Amino acid sequence: MSRNGWLIGGAVVAVVAIVVALIVVSVSGGDSSSEPTASEIRGADAVVALTKGLPQDGFAIGKPGAPVTVREFIDPQCPVCKSASEDIIPAVIAGPVTDGTARLIIEPLTFLGPDSSTAAIAIAAAAEQDRGFAFTEILYANQGEENKGWVTEDLLTGIAGSTPGLDTAAWNTARSGDASGDQLFAVADRATANGVNATPTFIITGPGGKEVIAGAKDADEVLAAIEAVR
Amino acid sequence: MLGLGITGYLSWERLTGGSPACVIGGGCATVQNSEYAQIFGVSLSYLGFITYALMLTSALIPGFWGRLLGLVTSVGGVLFSLWLLYAELFLIEAICPWCMASLVVMLLALAVAVARVVRAGDLTT
Numbered sequence: 001m002s003r004n005g006w007l008i009g010g011a012v013v014a015v016v017a018i019v020v021a022l023i024v025v026s027v028s029g030g031d032s033s034s035e036p037t038a039s040e041i042r043g044a045d046a047v048v049a050l051t052k053g054l055p056q057d058g059f060a061i062g063k064p065g066a067p068v069t070v071r072e073f074i075d076p077q078c079p080v081c082k083s084a085s086e087d088i089i090p091a092v093i094a095g096p097v098t099d100g101t102a103r104l105i106i107e108p109l110t111f112l113g114p115d116s117s118t119a120a121i122a123i124a125a126a127a128e129q130d131r132g133f134a135f136t137e138i139l140y141a142n143q144g145e146e147n148k149g150w151v152t153e154d155l156l157t158g159i160a161g162s163t164p165g166l167d168t169a170a171w172n173t174a175r176s177g178d179a180s181g182d183q184l185f186a187v188a189d190r191a192t193a194n195g196v197n198a199t200p201t202f203i204i205t206g207p208g209g210k211e212v213i214a215g216a217k218d219a220d221e222v223l224a225a226i227e228a229v230r
Numbered sequence: 231m232l233g234l235g236i237t238g239y240l241s242w243e244r245l246t247g248g249s250p251a252c253v254i255g256g257g258c259a260t261v262q263n264s265e266y267a268q269i270f271g272v273s274l275s276y277l278g279f280i281t282y283a284l285m286l287t288s289a290l291i292p293g294f295w296g297r298l299l300g301l302v303t304s305v306g307g308v309l310f311s312l313w314l315l316y317a318e319l320f321l322i323e324a325i326c327p328w329c330m331a332s333l334v335v336m337l338l339a340l341a342v343a344v345a346r347v348v349r350a351g352d353l354t355t
């Protein structure tokens with residue numbers, strides 16, 4: 001083989017070795033995530049502070065007669081919905097929901113996989129006790145890796161126990177009842193009727209009309225839409 | 231240029247806050263937000279953009295060193311793309327169409343790089 005041939009062979013072997021080493025080291029180094037146990041539920045205190053003094057009803061939070069309704073279509077496993085839960089929802093609650101302008105309703109979909117369905121049933125069961133919103137927010141604070149079995153019984157029971165005002169025994173019974181599933185079917189029907197094809201999608205309605213935001217980038221976008229339809 | 235466009239778009243999405251939605255029937259946000267789409271915290275879309283830029287540079291460098299750079303970058307690019315494909319299929323369980331398109335472009339670039347080397351007789355002379 002020529003000198004150039006040896007150079008090419010050596011360079012290709014070197015780049016293959018480097019790439020494989022980078023992938024192996026990166027993956028093995030990043031495998032340190034673990035799901036929280038019931039005693040390690042994150043975010044409950046923040047949700048208690050967020051919901052304090054606000055009326056909750058089913059999947060909703062905010063004054064029932066509020067002129068603006070904000071429907072947020074989510075999937076419990078969607079990482080972008082988790083970001084919205086951290087970056088957008090607190091601003092909406094602190095602003096228009098707290099001042100009575102808007103009422104926020106969580107609409108859980110289950111298109112990302114089996115963990116989505118298990119989590120959504122748990123949310124719907126909490127909604128039967130008017131704690132759907134609070135349960136969802138604590139769930140997002142504890143979101144794990146998609147379709148890796150992160151929605152465990154331990155996790156859900158821990159979240160239920162951390163959700164203020166939730167009767168855990170009644171919630172557990174409701175999970176196996178028909179009503180929770182029926183609520184999710186109704187959400188799916190509303191998503192289809194509104195042409196929702198991504199999460200999070202915010203559908204904001206009020207006296208001034210209707211705004212649809214599929215994949216909001218920040219709180220300002222949602223707050224401006226609420227202002228536009230109020 | 232096509233590869234630069236694809237990875238440039240994905241890099242821009244990431245720089246501006248990532249793809250802002252989980253699309254029903256899609257998976258770009260899921261794949262892009264996955265730990266498997268990063269190497270030591272650096273998004274593969276950035277690495278892909280750099281790789282395509284190096285490929286473009288290699289095409290402008292005449293002679294052996296240009297051909298070697300083209301071959302090395304395309305081999306690395308194909309390996310990373312195949313790794314991401316494996317992760318999409320078996321670990322993340324979501325498919326990113328843009329990433330698939332990039333894999334096709336990478337494979338074409340590798341074929342061109344190999345053809346350049348063979349045609350120039352680098353392996354025999």
